[in-house]
Amino acid sequence: MAETLLQVDDLSVCHGAMPVLDRIGLTLARGETLALVGPSGCGKSTLARALLRLIPLTGGTIRLEGQDWLALRGAGLRRARAKIQMVFQDPLSAFNPRASVEDVLREPLRIHGIRRSPAELLDLVGLDARLLSRGVHAISGGQRQRVALARALASKPSLIILDEAVSALDVTVRGSILRLLSDIQQEEGTSYLFITHDLAVAAQLAHRIAVMERGARGGRIVETGPTRHIIQTPQASITKALIDAVPVLHI
Numbered sequence: 001m002a003e004t005l006l007q008v009d010d011l012s013v014c015h016g017a018m019p020v021l022d023r024i025g026l027t028l029a030r031g032e033t034l035a036l037v038g039p040s041g042c043g044k045s046t047l048a049r050a051l052l053r054l055i056p057l058t059g060g061t062i063r064l065e066g067q068d069w070l071a072l073r074g075a076g077l078r079r080a081r082a083k084i085q086m087v088f089q090d091p092l093s094a095f096n097p098r099a100s101v102e103d104v105l106r107e108p109l110r111i112h113g114i115r116r117s118p119a120e121l122l123d124l125v126g127l128d129a130r131l132l133s134r135g136v137h138a139i140s141g142g143q144r145q146r147v148a149l150a151r152a153l154a155s156k157p158s159l160i161i162l163d164e165a166v167s168a169l170d171v172t173v174r175g176s177i178l179r180l181l182s183d184i185q186q187e188e189g190t191s192y193l194f195i196t197h198d199l200a201v202a203a204q205l206a207h208r209i210a211v212m213e214r215g216a217r218g219g220r221i222v223e224t225g226p227t228r229h230i231i232q233t234p235q236a237s238i239t240k241a242l243i244d245a246v247p248v249l250h251i
C-alpha cells in the first residue's frame with residue numbers, strides 16, 4: 001500500500017461565529033490525486049487555506065509525512081512550507097502583473113534557496129526558455145497556468161493544491177494541462193489535491209473523489225471513494241446533483 005502523505009482528521013474552521021468547515025477528514029497517498037468536489041461556497045478554498053496554515057483551525061489535526069503539521073513554528077515551518085504549494089484559478093492575481101516570467105520563477109528559488117534555473121522549471125512544464133523575458137500579462141492563459149505550475153514545482157513539493165486551476169481555461173488547453181499534471185505526477189511522485197466544482201474535470205484526473213456539501217455546521221465531506229465508484233454508484237444526493245450538472249451534448 002502507498003505511503004500516506006497527508007492525514008487530516010476532524011478539521012474544523014469558524015469565521016467568527018460562523019462555522020465554515022465541519023470535522024473534515026481526508027487522507028492522501030504519495031503520488032495520488034484526490035479531487036475535492038462540491039458546490040460554490042461549501043468551503044473548499046477555506047480547506048485549502050487551512051492546509052496551508054494561512055488561517056487557524058478551531059479543531060482537528062493535520063499530519064504531513066507523519067509530522068504534526070500544526071506544531072511547526074518559525075524556521076521549521078518556513079522550511080516545511082516548501083512541501084505544500086498551491087496553484088490558483090487566476091495566476092495573475094497571485095503574480096505581480098508587471099513581473100516577467102523569469103521574475104515569477106526566480107522568487108520561489110530564492111525564498112527556498114534552491115539551485116535550479118528558471119529555464120529548467122519552464123522545461124518541466126513544456127514551455128520554451130524564450131518566454132522568460134515576457135511579461136506575465138503578455139502570455140496566454142494556458143501558458144500562465146503552466147508558469148504557475150512551474151513556480152509551484154520549484155521547491156519540489158510533495159503536495160500541490162490546485163484550486164479551480166483549470167476552470168477558466170478552454171477545453172483543449174485544459175486537456176493539455178491535465179495531461180501535463182499527470183506526466184509530472186508520474187515523474188516526480190507529486191500528490192495533488194484537486195479542488196473543483198466540476199465533477200467531469202475531477203473524473204479526468206483524480207484517483208479518488210471526496211464530495212463536500214455545506215451543512216448547518218459548515219462544509220463537510222459526505223462521501224469519499226475511488227473515482228469510478230463515486231461516478232457509477234453515487235450515494236449522497238449532492239453527488240447525484242453534481243453528476244446531473246455535467247453537460248451532455250445532444251445533436
Ligand SMILES: Nc1ncnc2c1ncn2[C@@H]1O[C@H](COP(=O)(O)OP(=O)(O)OP(=O)(O)O)[C@@H](O)[C@H]1O
Binds near residue numbers: 038043197
Ligand atoms: N474570511 C472570511 N470571513 C467570513 N466568511 C468567509 C471568509 N472566507 C470564506 N467565508 C465563507 O465561508 C464559506 C466557504 O467559502 P469558500 O470560499 O471556502 O467556499 P468554496 O467552496 O471554495 O467556494 P467557491 O467554489 O465559490 O470558491 C462561504 O460561505 C464564505 O462566504
